[in-house]
Amino acid sequence: MGKKSREKKERKETGELRPYFESETPFISFCLFIVKFGVYAILFTPLIFSGKFFFPFVGPKSLYFMGLTQVIFFTWLFLILQTKKYRPTPNAVFYSLLLFLIIVVLSSIFGADFLNSFWSKFERMTGLLMMFHLFAFFLVISSVFKKESDWQKFFSVSIFVAVLISFLALMDWAGVTALRISDRRGATIGNTSFLGTYLLFNLFFAIYLIFKSRKGWRIYSLFCLAVIASALFFANPGSARAAKISFLGGLFLFFLFFLAFYSSKRWIKIIGRVLLIISFAALFVAFFLVFQEGNFINQKFVEMGTKSRVATAEIALKGFKEKPLLGWGPENFELAFFKYFDPKLHLGEYGGEVWFDRTHNIVFDTLVSIGIFGFLSYLLIFGALFYFLWKKYLREKTIDFWTVSIFSVIPISYFIQNITVFDMISSYLMFFFVLGFVASFAKKGPEGGQKIILQSHPILSLLILLAFFVSFIKYFILPLQADSLLIKAVNASTSEKRIELYKKTLAASPLGRYQIREFLAQTTQGNTQANFNQPNKEDIKKELDFMIEELEKTKKESPLDYKSILRLGQLYMLYGLIEPPGLQKFSLAENTFKQAISLFPNNQQGYWTFAQVKLYQGDIEQALLLAEKATELEPRLLNSHLIELQIAKLKEDKDLLKKKVDEAIKINPLWESDLKKFLES
Numbered sequence: 249m250g251k252k253s254r255e256k257k258e259r260k261e262t263g264e265l266r267p268y269f270e271s272e273t274p275f276i277s278f279c280l281f282i283v284k285f286g287v288y289a290i291l292f293t294p295l296i297f298s299g300k301f302f303f304p305f306v307g308p309k310s311l312y313f314m315g316l317t318q319v320i321f322f323t324w325l326f327l328i329l330q331t332k333k334y335r336p337t338p339n340a341v342f343y344s345l346l347l348f349l350i351i352v353v354l355s356s357i358f359g360a361d362f363l364n365s366f367w368s369k370f371e372r373m374t375g376l377l378m379m380f381h382l383f384a385f386f387l388v389i390s391s392v393f394k395k396e397s398d399w400q401k402f403f404s405v406s407i408f409v410a411v412l413i414s415f416l417a418l419m420d421w422a423g424v425t426a427l428r429i430s431d432r433r434g435a436t437i438g439n440t441s442f443l444g445t446y447l448l449f450n451l452f453f454a455i456y457l458i459f460k461s462r463k464g465w466r467i468y469s470l471f472c473l474a475v476i477a478s479a480l481f482f483a484n485p486g487s488a489r490a491a492k493i494s495f496l497g498g499l500f501l502f503f504l505f506f507l508a509f510y511s512s513k514r515w516i517k518i519i520g521r522v523l524l525i526i527s528f529a530a531l532f533v534a535f536f537l538v539f540q541e542g543n544f545i546n547q548k549f550v551e552m553g554t555k556s557r558v559a560t561a562e563i564a565l566k567g568f569k570e571k572p573l574l575g576w577g578p579e580n581f582e583l584a585f586f587k588y589f590d591p592k593l594h595l596g597e598y599g600g601e602v603w604f605d606r607t608h609n610i611v612f613d614t615l616v617s618i619g620i621f622g623f624l625s626y627l628l629i630f631g632a633l634f635y636f637l638w639k640k641y642l643r644e645k646t647i648d649f650w651t652v653s654i655f656s657v658i659p660i661s662y663f664i665q666n667i668t669v670f671d672m673i674s675s676y677l678m679f680f681f682v683l684g685f686v687a688s689f690a691k692k693g694p695e696g697g698q699k700i701i702l703q704s705h706p707i708l709s710l711l712i713l714l715a716f717f718v719s720f721i722k723y724f725i726l727p728l729q730a731d732s733l734l735i736k737a738v739n740a741s742t743s744e745k746r747i748e749l750y751k752k753t754l755a756a757s758p759l760g761r762y763q764i765r766e767f768l769a770q771t772t773q774g775n776t777q778a779n780f781n782q783p784n785k786e787d788i789k790k791e792l793d794f795m796i797e798e799l800e801k802t803k804k805e806s807p808l809d810y811k812s813i814l815r816l817g818q819l820y821m822l823y824g825l826i827e828p829p830g831l832q833k834f835s836l837a838e839n840t841f842k843q844a845i846s847l848f849p850n851n852q853q854g855y856w857t858f859a860q861v862k863l864y865q866g867d868i869e870q871a872l873l874l875a876e877k878a879t880e881l882e883p884r885l886l887n888s889h890l891i892e893l894q895i896a897k898l899k900e901d902k903d904l905l906k907k908k909v910d911e912a913i914k915i916n917p918l919w920e921s922d923l924k925k926f927l928e929s
Contacts, residue, residue, distance in 0.1 A: 279327045283392055286320035290385070291405045291681075294413060294446055294674045297429065297436050301731045302370045302760075302767075305430065305438025310373035310673045311731070314381045315724040321384040322716040324392065329705045329712070336391045337690040341683055344632035348625040349383050352376060352578055355618040359577020360584075361806050368579045369760035370731055372605065373673060375579045377723060377759075382680045390687035399685055400461060403453040406681070407472040410450035414479030417443065421483040433484055441669045444488025447480045448495055448665060449678035452658045455502075459650040490665040498661035501527065505653035531664075556599045557608050557668070563588045564612035568619070575619035581605055584616055586810035589851045591882035602853070603811065610666035630659050633686055640689050647689060658682055722757075730756035734764060738771045743787035746772075747794050754798065762802050762809055769795045769815045776822055785826050792823050810848050814857065817841045821861050837861045852878040856891055863895070871895050883915050886922075893926045902927075 272280065293313045301307045327334045336342060356365035356376045368375030393399060416435040419427040430438045437443040454476060457469035481492060504527060507520025567576060567584030576584050582605040593602050607613050614623045634656060641652035662679060671679070730753050737749035750768055754761065772795045776788050799816040802809055817840035824833035841858035848854060855878035862871035872895045879888040889912040896905045909927060913920045 273330075276327060276330055279323050279330075280392070282323045283320045283327070283388060284398075286316050286323070287389060287393075287402060288405055290316045290320075290677070291402065292409055293677055295409060295436050297438065300735055302734045302764075305434070305436070306373055306672065307370045307727075307731045310378065311724055311728050313385075313673055313677060314378070315720065315728075317381045317385045317388075318716065318720050318724060320388050322712055322719075324388045325712045326709060327392070329708055334392050336387055339687055339690040340632035340636045341629070341687040342390070342690075344625070344629045345383060345386060345683065348622070348629055349379060351574070351622045351625045352379055352618055355574040355622055356577050358574050359571075360580045360808060361577060363758060364579050364762065364806065365577035367757075367759045367761070369763040370734075371760070371763065372579065374671060374676065378673070378676070379578070382676055385677075386680045386684045386687070389681070389684035390690070393684075394688055396460075399688070400457060400465070402681075402685075403457055404465065404468070406678075407450045407454045407457070407469065407476065410447060410453075411472050411475045413437065413443070414447065414476045414483070417479045417483040418475075433487070437674055440484045440487035441490070442672050442674055443484075444480060444491030445662070445665060445669055445671075445675040446678060447476050447488075448491045448498075448661060449658065449675070449682070451476050451480070451495055452498065452654055452661070456650065456654045459654075490668040494661040494665035497664065498657040501660065502653055502657050505649075505656070509653070510649045555597060556593060556601055556604075559590045559593055559598060560585065560604050560607045561609055561612045563590060564607045564609075564616040567616040568612075571619060573619045573621055575615065575617045575622060578617050579605075581607065581613065581616050582811075583806075583808040586808060586848055586851070589810075589848060591850055591852055591885070594852060594882060594885050594887070602851075606670045608668055608670055610663065610670065613670055629683070630663065633659055633683065636689070637686055655682060655686055726757040727759040730754075730759060730764070734767070737768065743775070743791040746775075747791055750794060750798075762806055762812060765795070765798045765802050766809075766812045766815050769799055769812075769819060773815070773818060773822060776826070780826065788826060789823070792819055795819060796823070808847065810844065810851065813840060813844045813847075814853060817844060817857055817861075821857070821864070824861075824864065834861055834865055838865075850881060852881055852885070852888060855881075856888075859891065859895065863898070868895060868898055872899070886912075886916070886919060889915075889919070889923070893923065897926060 290313060293309050293316075296309045296312045297305050298308045324334065353376065356362055359365050364375070366376045368378065393402075413435045416427055416429060417433065420429075420433050420435065429435055432439050434440045434443040437446055451473060454469045454473035458466055458473065461469055480488065480495065504520055504524045507516055508524050509517070509520070511517050511520065563585055564581065566588040567581070570584070582603075585604050589602075592598055594600065607616070611623070614626050618626075637647070637652050637656055640647045641649070659679075659682065662675075733749055733753040733756060737746055737753050740746040740749055753764060753768075772791050776792060779785075779788060782788065796816065796819050799812055799819065802812040803816060806812070817837045820833050820837035820840055824831075824837060827833060838858070838861050841854055841861060844851075844854040845858065855874045859871040859874040859878075862868075862874065872892070875888070875892040875895050879885070879892055882888065889908070893905065893908055893912070896908050899905075905926060909923045912923050
């Protein structure tokens with residue numbers, strides 16, 4: 249018997265050559281067909297984007313994934329009603345994920361804003377709703393697909409998609425602007441950091457296939473590895489550093505696993521295991537030192553993440569201390585950020601970015617959003633994965649070295665790079681894909697020819713079908729409609745048309761409702777300012793009335809949404825300017841800014857805009873006091889001094905003006921030439 253014949257016989261004995269739909273009824277075969285090709289389609293998620301949506305690289309991908317996941321999940325429910333063969337087998341990975349999901353649910357319920365936690369917003373799409381879909385995806389793939397050949401095909405498709413995306417990134421780097429999709433050079437992912445995370449997974453998938461595939465597929469995998477690695481390391485030389493470092497570190501760890509467990513010589517194994525222990529100890533120490541100031545590792549971390557990341561981490565710790573057990577709820581870091589805002593974030597050395605909804609660090613993000621229980625349950629997922637893998641390798645001997653080593657390296661590399669990045673749908677998809685693969689080792693499929701006992705549940709089947717249609721419309725069709733309508737709304741040419749589309753957008757779905765209201769209000773503010781001198785302002789007033797009403801709803805539903813409160817005050821102030829004398833609107837603006845300052849006293853923006861209202865009301869003294877308070881929050885900020893000087897100049901008090909100029913120059917002598925201009929006229 250030749251080598252190929254022996255391999256064929258072995259694969260037949262292990263079930264690898266059994267027909268995929270053997271012993272299945274036509275209905276079950278059809279369901280399996282839908283599930284299998286649904287998974288293939290899901291793996292194309294990172295390619296999806298469209299400029300017709302609010303966030304073209306996020307919303308379309310996330311909704312595409314959620315829509316397909318619903319299709320395969322409800323199809324899978326029909327399968328498990330018919331036969332036990334495809335029902336999930338409880339295992340360590342399954343239980344850890346279930347526990348994590350339960351804690352995320354509890355955190356959402358007891359958090360600062362359930363609506364935000366459940367639905368998220370179009371910019372992120374990573375709320376509780378997405379977690380349900382990811383868990384459903386995990387259940388399906390880990391329960392249905394038990395053959396190694398199925399998973400090798402899935403990994404082959406995944407790296408094929410990664411090659412397409414890598415090609416786009418490389419062409420962009422080479423200067424082929426016709427293929428440039430994102431200004432941030434992230435190809436269809438939209439951002440180089442998120443692209444790096446996605447490519448990181450697929451590099452290891454390619455390595456896995458190199459060791460596990462036959463010759464033809466091995467060449468294909470080598471080619472994919474070369475293209476993906478080129479995109480990661482050369483397409484964007486100064487970006488995705490965390491993914492690059494994590495990949496190289498993962499390769500080194502893989503090499504140590506090889507020495508410690510695969511070598512045939514005992515002394516090499518001993519050396520490998522010693523090095524492995526030392527490496528894990530060093531990794532643990534480095535991880536600890538990252539969060540301690542005054543050392544080389546922390547300095548490098550700050551360089552990679554900028555000072556703003558450090559400031560947001562400090563804010564996250566304050567938020568965590570307020571709600572340590574279950575946190576503020578998923579997607580609610582922004583609320584903690586508003587409450588514990590650090591005034592120095594306005595400084596240029598901190599990037600000048602003052603709106604953050606993530607800390608860009610998996611540890612702080614998890615602690616502040618779902619608390620210590622959530623963080624421990626998140627770590628438990630990794631622990632369960634390692635336990636399950638190594639149990640299968642060392643004790644049960646049902647998986648080989650290449651599988652256990654590569655799929656131990658992947659989660660470690662992924663976790664390390666997430667210290668400076670956060671998850672989006674492309675990385676979540678890959679992570680849950682890995683979890684599903686590992687959990688699929690829980691049991692083998694039935695032996696060929698074994699009779700499958702079918703069960704009939706017509707009423708339950710009808711309920712599943714009804715639940716699918718309700719879910720598909722509510723969580724896919726309507727959010728997709730809202731996302732599409734939003735772009736049409738902001739591009740509408742008249743106030744009347746805008747208001748009509750605003751209403752349709754907000755009525756379609758609760759997804760991202762707060763963000764949509766604030767964005768539409770920003771659009772209305774810009775349109776009002778552009779048409780300020782228009783004689784007939786009735787249409788402008790109607791649009792302002794509508795958006796003010798919507799922002800008042802946000803203020804009531806989410807009282808800690810500082811951005812919306814600030815925008816509401818600005819609309820009241822603008823309304824006061826177009827409706828002379830506008831006393832009532834200025835009064836409403838004043839009350840709004842008072843509330844903003846009361847709730848968020850550390851943010852200069854509230855003082856600056858409140859000072860504007862006071863100037864419109866003719867109260868220069870109060871305006872100056874507000875400007876001075878803003879300056880006191882962070883004296884090194886030039887903008888605060890400029891506002892102070894502008895108000896002081898309106899008082900026509902030259903002594904006061906000179907005093908203010910001298911005080912500012914004393915803080916920073918480099919401002920002298922600019923500030924002394926205030927004294928010249």
